[in-house]
Amino acid sequence: MKLFCDNKSAREIADNPVQHDRTKHVEVDRHFIKEKLEKKIVSIPFVESEGQLADVLTHAVCSRKFSNSLDKLGMCDIYAPT
Incomplete structure (x- = not known):
């Protein structure tokens, strides 16, 4: 592991x-x-700290890093228009 x-x-x-x-x-x-x-x-x-995907769940991050991390985690915006 x-x-x-x-x-x-x-x-x-x-x-x-x-x-x-x-x-x-x-x-x-x-x-x-x-x-x-x-x-x-x-x-x-x-x-590297930039590669820590879980930071978006525990720290304030810029919107670019937030969006990139959510994409990598497979999370989506449920409020985004389809």
């Missing part, structure tokens, strides 16, 4: 067990992900 991530710090924490000081509130989750990474069940490839 691929978990696309645009946060370099999150990827480093998942890969590096030494960074435990920064993860006190997510200690169990970090160990779970670390185990899955070691077994090659999960991979965390880096994707």
Whole structure:
């Protein structure tokens, strides 16, 4: 399974067990992900922020990026004239 991530710090924490000081509130989750990474069940490839399709659901984005992301996600405007 691929978990696309645009946060370099999150990827480093998942890969590096030494960074435990920064993860006190997510200690169990970090160990779970670390185990899955070691077994090659999960991979965390880096994707540029511009390529994060889910940003339209969680961030304010410009209308061009909003439209492009909706198209890529297969979502349509139910109010658009047919």
